[in-house]
C-alpha cells in the first residue's frame with residue numbers, strides 16, 4: 001500500500017504516518033526527517049537544505065525529488081510506504097506518478113489531515129522533536145514521561161528552529177501557495193481522503209484506519 005500524507009505544517013501528518021507505518025508494517029518516509037538527519041551529519045545536502053528550511057521555504061525540487069526516488073527504490077519499500085512531507089509541489093507529485101507509472105504502479109491513497117491555520121501556531125510552539133530517532137511530542141497533547149527526554153531513545157528533545165511563530169507563519173503561506181493545490185490534484189485522481197485533524201490523535205487514527213480498511 002502506498003500512501004501520501006497531505007496537510008499543513010503541524011497538522012499531524014508525522015504523528016499519523018508513524019502509526020500507519022506500525023500498523024501496516026511499511027516504512028515511514030519523511031523528507032523533513034531525512035533533511036534534518038543530513039543537517040545533523042553536516043553533509044553537503046544538509047548544508048544546502050538548511051538555507052531554505054531555516055527561512056520556512058521549500059527545498060528546491062531538484063534536491064528533493066532525487067532523494068525521494070532513491071529512497072523509495074530501496075528494498076524495504078517493496079510492499080509500500082507512507083510518505084510524510086512529500087510531495088509538496090505539483091511538479092514533485094508529477095515526478096512521483098511518472099516514476100510509479102513506469103513500474104505499472106500508482107499511489108493508493110492521499111490522506112489529507114485537515115486543520116485550520118488558527119490551530120497550527122499552538123501545535124507548533126508545543127511541539128518537541130527528537131532528531132536522533134524522529135519521534136515527535138507535544139508538551140500538552142503528547143507529553144514525554146521525563147520532560148525534554150525522548151521516550152523512545154533517551155536523547156534530548158529540541159524545539160525546531162523552524163517551529164518558532166514567525167517561521168511557522170511563513171511556512172503556512174508557503175503551504176497555501178505551493179502545497180494546497182495537491183488536494184485538487186489527488187481529488188481529480190479520486191484517491192483523496194480527508195480526515196478532521198482537530199480531533200484527538202487516537203480519533204484521527206481511527207478515522208484513517210476506517211478509510212484504509214484495516
Ligand code: ADP
Pocket residue numbers: 008009010013014031032033035052053054056057058059060061064084085086087088092162171
Ligand atoms: P512539517 O512536518 O512541520 O510540515 P517537515 O519536517 O515535513 O515539516 O519539513 C520541514 C522543512 O523541510 C520544510 O519546511 C521544507 O523546508 C523542507 N522540506 C521537507 N519536505 C520537503 C519537500 N517535499 N519539498 C521541499 N521541501 C521540503
Ligand code: ADP
Pocket residue numbers: 007008009010011012013014015016123124126127128136137138139141142197198199200201202204
Ligand atoms: P506534521 O508532521 O504535520 O508537521 P506533527 O505530527 O509533527 O505534524 O504534529 C505537530 C504537533 O502537534 C506535534 O507536537 C504533535 O504531537 C501534535 N499533534 C499531532 N496530532 C495532534 C492532535 N490530533 N491533537 C493535538 N496535537 C496533535
Ligand code: ZN
Pocket residue numbers: 130131132133134135150151152153154155
Ligand atoms: Zn528519540
